[in-house]
Amino acid sequence: MVESSSNSSTALKSLIPYDENNHFPLENIPFGAFQNPHHNHVHCCTRIGDKVVDLAILEQNGLFDGPLFTQLRPKVVFEHHHLNSFMDLGKDYWHEARVTIQNLFAEGSTKISEEILSKALFDHDQVQMKTPVFIRDYTDFYSSKNHAYNVGVMFRGPDNALQPNWLHLPVGYHGRASSIVLSGQEIVRPRGQTSADQKNPNFSECKRLDFELEVGAYVGKSNQLGKPVKISEAPDYVFGFCLLNDWSARDIQAWEYVPLGPFNAKNFASTISPWVITAEALEPFKIKLPVQEPAPLNYLKDENNYSYDVELDVLLTTNTLTEPYTISKSNFKHMYWSTNQQLVHHTVTGCNLNVGDLLGSGTISSTEKSGYGSLLEISWGGKEPLSLPNGEQRTFLQDGDTLIMRGSCKGNGFTIGFGDCSGKILPALDESNFY
Amino acid sequence: MVESSSNSSTALKSLIPYDENNHFPLENIPFGAFQNPHHNHVHCCTRIGDKVVDLAILEQNGLFDGPLFTQLRPKVVFEHHHLNSFMDLGKDYWHEARVTIQNLFAEGSTKISEEILSKALFDHDQVQMKTPVFIRDYTDFYSSKNHAYNVGVMFRGPDNALQPNWLHLPVGYHGRASSIVLSGQEIVRPRGQTSADQKNPNFSECKRLDFELEVGAYVGKSNQLGKPVKISEAPDYVFGFCLLNDWSARDIQAWEYVPLGPFNAKNFASTISPWVITAEALEPFKIKLPVQEPAPLNYLKDENNYSYDVELDVLLTTNTLTEPYTISKSNFKHMYWSTNQQLVHHTVTGCNLNVGDLLGSGTISSTEKSGYGSLLEISWGGKEPLSLPNGEQRTFLQDGDTLIMRGSCKGNGFTIGFGDCSGKILPALDESNFY
Numbered sequence A, B: 001m002v003e004s005s006s007n008s009s010t011a012l013k014s015l016i017p018y019d020e021n022n023h024f025p026l027e028n029i030p031f032g033a034f035q036n037p038h039h040n041h042v043h044c045c046t047r048i049g050d051k052v053v054d055l056a057i058l059e060q061n062g063l064f065d066g067p068l069f070t071q072l073r074p075k076v077v078f079e080h081h082h083l084n085s086f087m088d089l090g091k092d093y094w095h096e097a098r099v100t101i102q103n104l105f106a107e108g109s110t111k112i113s114e115e116i117l118s119k120a121l122f123d124h125d126q127v128q129m130k131t132p133v134f135i136r137d138y139t140d141f142y143s144s145k146n147h148a149y150n151v152g153v154m155f156r157g158p159d160n161a162l163q164p165n166w167l168h169l170p171v172g173y174h175g176r177a178s179s180i181v182l183s184g185q186e187i188v189r190p191r192g193q194t195s196a197d198q199k200n201p202n203f204s205e206c207k208r209l210d211f212e213l214e215v216g217a218y219v220g221k222s223n224q225l226g227k228p229v230k231i232s233e234a235p236d237y238v239f240g241f242c243l244l245n246d247w248s249a250r251d252i253q254a255w256e257y258v259p260l261g262p263f264n265a266k267n268f269a270s271t272i273s274p275w276v277i278t279a280e281a282l283e284p285f286k287i288k289l290p291v292q293e294p295a296p297l298n299y300l301k302d303e304n305n306y307s308y309d310v311e312l313d314v315l316l317t318t319n320t321l322t323e324p325y326t327i328s329k330s331n332f333k334h335m336y337w338s339t340n341q342q343l344v345h346h347t348v349t350g351c352n353l354n355v356g357d358l359l360g361s362g363t364i365s366s367t368e369k370s371g372y373g374s375l376l377e378i379s380w381g382g383k384e385p386l387s388l389p390n391g392e393q394r395t396f397l398q399d400g401d402t403l404i405m406r407g408s409c410k411g412n413g414f415t416i417g418f419g420d421c422s423g424k425i426l427p428a429l430d431e432s433n434f435y
């Protein structure tokens, strides 16, 4: 173990040892769900260092002893397959749970017995993570200006790159919730309709299979149908964040998307990272977004418009390149419309959000080619192949490729990480599976 | 066994009296959910004549005594808030439940005691219906050629009315599941961004509020992610149908929908009728669809492509016109792409359907102006107002208007009806609710 040496460090000290580069220090306290190998049940959990901690075991043993959780008894929220019951309690409970866990595992803490530790702690590489949240509705936005501009330049040239509505509202569409999968699940290359001449279709495997680097926001509070959320209230509705790969079949999308938007091109899978990193954990990494010009309409106006300084890395392995190679370095700060603005816009016509809903940020690209959030941009529509260190080239994803997203925030003496969001591409099914 | 009887009429005879115009004869046996006023629980139910029948009570008393349900015990499927558990059993169980209910309530049946009848039967106007199915994912298609052609003519002229992809695939988009509401729930007129010049937006109440006449199909079988459904298997996946009003804010849609499709214009509410009319009940009303030209790709090809002969009526009341006035008469047979084709196309890239998913047909318009499925078409984009019998005119919906959809099939001596799908428009919230 590396000693986290520095005197100037403000890092918390834990009874579970980890070094300062570990992505799960006491400052993080992410929430997730895992298969408890003793119980053979799915329980809610957190992670500290390299240990996954079963929160249901702590709860059963009365260790959530703050005033709010004490009043909640005998109701339990962590002995569940998903975090939704916990999320539904609201932000005061989220805070109390976080502080309780930080105190339980603080260096020198004696609140938690050896016996309970032996039941509640698991090596992270010995357990299987599960989908952390039941996501009833999933919405994907399109709110990075660099990304929208790049795509616009490719399709319409630089003078008309942004559509007329883009600077006035966070463009979004409803996505498919059922096909959201957890990091690690393999992705079968889709097959569907494509059309080179935009007239006659072919039935073909996707030849322009892409990733989209996104951050997902989990809704932690519901609003009533017909009752819009105000921008000042929006932060209360955001429980936390994950990494999101909105896999995209570009050739299928190009043929199908007029006039009602992407459908088969997106609904075959979207991958999420296993942990929910809370808004509270990211608080020190808040970063003010630039003033929006033109000024948005009043309902979207936010004096305090922010995103977070989360470094986002995209890495690739292939059948022959086994060491992950970084193909993009972006950041969650490259947003034009904030999560709060997206959420408010979602409800403006009265749409009701439920606890557990997922809002995708949209592909996040930096201004530099080294930080583009999709292969469509990196290879500039397939015209400028990316060279890999072993001599391979890529325009779009090949069978056997594994795409990995990572996110992290550098604090003073600690790092908050998101956990990998990865998926490997399997070959398309042959035609006999279709008719 | 059920006798399909006799001389002039083939109608079944029931121990619950009803006349031949009643929409809920023994030939129907719809499934729904209602608040049982004795228990104060939501249970699954059916309807016969003017009686709502609590299926949980029948199940508790061992009256589902066919071989499949007998083997199922002690598991119960009707003592639930939604039909999903029942639907998940599959089509052999759907059939057995239907036949069991038809036999229990056949004329002369003595299988069901007076005591149970008194506990299980309720006057339909004395009980509150509930959302019949938990809908996790909702997809809306755009599959009536007459409708797509009308909209295309308005926006692009007759020569380019259909987009290039329209005759090759059932265009669809993912909708918002959370805001699906039951018939009778009032609809708050949405407020949002509109732009007359397609350049500068206003924050305005919707001034072009419309309905869309659709039929919804409930998925009754799930497919695994990555495993497409073949057209020959598709009928097993369709449990039944409802009426669906896909409320649409045309002015909001016009500004927001490029390039990712409708969002706020649709997500404020969609109304469903309370009953699920099973595919089995509609079997006698199957109607072969015309041969498709150009021929679809193999995966969509169906020698036996069908819809159903369901008359669809749209009626309107206003603050001063209290007698419902018929503003459109269409039919579910006016489909180009069938429900089976929509379902197969949905899964072609590997998307997984879940039991309870709802597939909207898309607005169903006949070839005649008297059978258009939206006010956009009826008033031809607002240029040809509709005259009501009391002298009022309508281009789009006004506050206080109630829009009612009805569906029915005329059999030999009986009628199968869907139950009303209605909603009344309330005024928009004032701006103080938004910021």
Ligand SMILES: [Ca+2]
Pocket: A140, A141, A212, A214, A246, A360, A362, A363
């Ligand atoms: Ca996306």
Ligand SMILES: [Ca+2]
Pocket: B140, B141, B212, B214, B246, B360, B362, B363
């Ligand atoms: Ca529609």
Ligand SMILES: [Mg+2]
Pocket: A175, A245, A246, A247, A266, A267, A268, A269, A270
């Ligand atoms: Mg996706």
Ligand SMILES: [Mg+2]
Pocket: B175, B245, B246, B247, B266, B267, B269, B270
């Ligand atoms: Mg709708």
Ligand code: NI
Pocket: A039, A041, A042, A043, A079
């Ligand atoms: Ni357990």
